Amino acid sequence: MLFILYTSGTTGKPKGVVHSTGGYNLYSHITLKWAFDLKDTDVYWCTADIGWITGHSYIVYGPLSNGATSLMYEGAPRPTNPGCLWDIIEKYGVNIFYTAPTAIRAFIKMGEHLPKARNLSSLRLLGTVGEPINPEAWMWYYRVIGQSRCPIVDTWWQTETGGFMIAPLPGAIPTKPGSATRPLPGILADIVDLEGNAVEANNGGYLVVKYPWPGMMRTVYGNPDRFRRTYWEHIPPKDGKYLYFAGDGARKDDDGYFWVMGRVDDVINVAGHRLGTMEIESALVSHESVAEAAVVGRPDQLKGEDIVAFVTLEDKYEASDELKEQLKRHVVQEIGAIARPGEILFSESLPKTRSGKIMRRLLRNLASGQEIAGDTSTLEDRTVLDKLREGA
Ligand code: 7RM
Numbered sequence: 001m002l003f004i005l006y007t008s009g010t011t012g013k014p015k016g017v018v019h020s021t022g023g024y025n026l027y028s029h030i031t032l033k034w035a036f037d038l039k040d041t042d043v044y045w046c047t048a049d050i051g052w053i054t055g056h057s058y059i060v061y062g063p064l065s066n067g068a069t070s071l072m073y074e075g076a077p078r079p080t081n082p083g084c085l086w087d088i089i090e091k092y093g094v095n096i097f098y099t100a101p102t103a104i105r106a107f108i109k110m111g112e113h114l115p116k117a118r119n120l121s122s123l124r125l126l127g128t129v130g131e132p133i134n135p136e137a138w139m140w141y142y143r144v145i146g147q148s149r150c151p152i153v154d155t156w157w158q159t160e161t162g163g164f165m166i167a168p169l170p171g172a173i174p175t176k177p178g179s180a181t182r183p184l185p186g187i188l189a190d191i192v193d194l195e196g197n198a199v200e201a202n203n204g205g206y207l208v209v210k211y212p213w214p215g216m217m218r219t220v221y222g223n224p225d226r227f228r229r230t231y232w233e234h235i236p237p238k239d240g241k242y243l244y245f246a247g248d249g250a251r252k253d254d255d256g257y258f259w260v261m262g263r264v265d266d267v268i269n270v271a272g273h274r275l276g277t278m279e280i281e282s283a284l285v286s287h288e289s290v291a292e293a294a295v296v297g298r299p300d301q302l303k304g305e306d307i308v309a310f311v312t313l314e315d316k317y318e319a320s321d322e323l324k325e326q327l328k329r330h331v332v333q334e335i336g337a338i339a340r341p342g343e344i345l346f347s348e349s350l351p352k353t354r355s356g357k358i359m360r361r362l363l364r365n366l367a368s369g370q371e372i373a374g375d376t377s378t379l380e381d382r383t384v385l386d387k388l389r390e391g392a
Contacts, residue, residue, distance in 0.1 A: 003018075035168070083115070132259075189210070196235045201252055248260050294358045310350055347387070352380050
């Protein structure tokens with residue numbers, strides 16, 4: 001055993017993900033080298049929190065075992081110098097910059113005058129991780145930070161996988177905005193239904209991995225049963241072969257590119273229609289007034305579930321009932337009447353983990369007027385919940 005990293009999971013009961021020495025080290029080493037085309041002359045910067053798997057694999061183990069020149073920075077942009085990240089890139093001549101969509105949306109909110117005032121010409125490659133990247137964030141990242149010349153390496157992976165599973169090899173695999181492209185060499189990923197049958201191109205299903213890989217987790221610490229149940233028995237073995245269940249909904253297009261839709265448990269069922277929360281969030285964020293959005297389902301007698309959207313506004317916009325109506329209309333325009341949010345709640349901030357993942361479980365509790373249940377120890381800012389309660 002190399003380390004145990006706890007992830008809270010959807011039920012709120014933490015699981016200790018166990019990684020091994022040889023397999024994990026090999027995998028974080030080789031995936032960093034391949035997907036970021038790492039060279040001896042590169043200055044590489046991953047902005048992740050070191051306590052997240054991304055910090056483990058791509059700040060600590062991967063860069064060190066590669067002998068990379070790696071920039072480490074603890075902290076976040078502060079009001080006193082919101083452009084400090086861009087200062088750092090300029091000062092140290094960073095070539096590879098790896099961050100998360102939630103950070104990119106925060107950069108957008110702070111304004112593009114900040115990066116524009118710095119020299120970012122050293123950058124040659126940009127990476128993203130943590131959630132599906134919405135088109136607004138992708139375009140901004142590409143245009144403003146990458147100055148329309150740096151490829152964006154979208155890396156799909158999990159605490160459980162140890163390292164990148166689906167990601168482009170820059171230069172060899174053309175990218176498509178919003179897709180992590182294709183599985184890395186040696187990774188047999190697919191999209192299947194609940195019986196384990198492969199679904200056809202462009203149909204939604206469950207993301208699985210059909211063959212072991214070096215970086216895979218070895219067990220749930222102290223609970224091998226939970227390991228088996230969660231990852232290996234969710235979908236029954238196919239011809240005697242077990243499939244690794246990632247817990248993400250996704251589809252493959254005609255070119256074999258993977259489009260990850262988000263966690264399976266984040267799906268909302270409105271009158272029999274399955275809607276991805278990500279889809280609705282992305283529609284909201286495409287409105288000029290919205291900086292960030294989190295969408296959850298709330299039990300509804302008529303429709304099964306009703307859509308509740310928590311929305312953070314861009315600084316120059318004011319919350320109003322008029323704007324709520326505008327946003328509802330905007331979602332209908334973008335997706336259709338079925339996706340119209342029943343309620344929109346404005347909020348200064350959203351409950352997130354230190355890795356920037358929105359804790360929808362807590363928002364679901366809030367939206368349906370329940371007590372917050374389960375583990376909240378990974379919450380980055382504990383005051384957010386109180387503010388939300390007051391507002392809701
Ligand atoms: C690395 C990390 C894992 C979950 C995973 C997905 C989501 C991560 C992407 C993504 C779409 C991506 N580990 N996710 N990366 N979804 N595109 N590039 O995030 O254990 O904290 O989370 O994150 O749902 O299952 S994690």
